[in-house]
Amino acid sequence: MIMPQHDQLHRYLFENFAVRGELVTVSETLQQILDNHTYPQPVKTVLAELLVATSLLTATLKFAGDITVQLQGDGPLSLAVINGNNQQQMRGVARVQGDIPDNADLKTLVGNGYLVINHHYAGRG
Numbered sequence: 001m002i003m004p005q006h007d008q009l010h011r012y013l014f015e016n017f018a019v020r021g022e023l024v025t026v027s028e029t030l031q032q033i034l035d036n037h038t039y040p041q042p043v044k045t046v047l048a049e050l051l052v053a054t055s056l057l058t059a060t061l062k063f064a065g066d067i068t069v070q071l072q073g074d075g076p077l078s079l080a081v082i083n084g085n086n087q088q089q090m091r092g093v094a095r096v097q098g099d100i101p102d103n104a105d106l107k108t109l110v111g112n113g114y115l116v117i118n119h120h121y122a123g124r125g
Helices: 027-035 041-059 106-110
Strands: 008-014 019-025 065-073 077-085 090-096 113-121
Touching: 008 041, 019 041, 027 041, 027 090, 041 065, 041 077, 041 090, 041 106, 065 106
Parallel strands: none
Antiparallel strands: 008 019, 065 077, 065 113, 077 090
């Protein structure tokens, strides 16, 4: 998988149990997403959480394509989007309107909103 040098994805399996998992580190990708913006800390946290979720979802793709995870609402964080492909290449952005307190929780940030997860299969339009 093509990932920034310091980001990692490790799969693991407990053979005696019906459990498998994945451990992901996306510090470098997150820094690349945040470098060009001055997001408040709560928005950075949301983007980090969406990035981890998207990375875990794209790691399970068995096809060439991508997944977009989009959080949208009527709060000061009106949009947060992370897009990733089956090569673990990620990008993301957030749209912030107004002031956000340092202790804002997700409900305060997004207000009334929704989460959309979209698959796009490469070559299928």
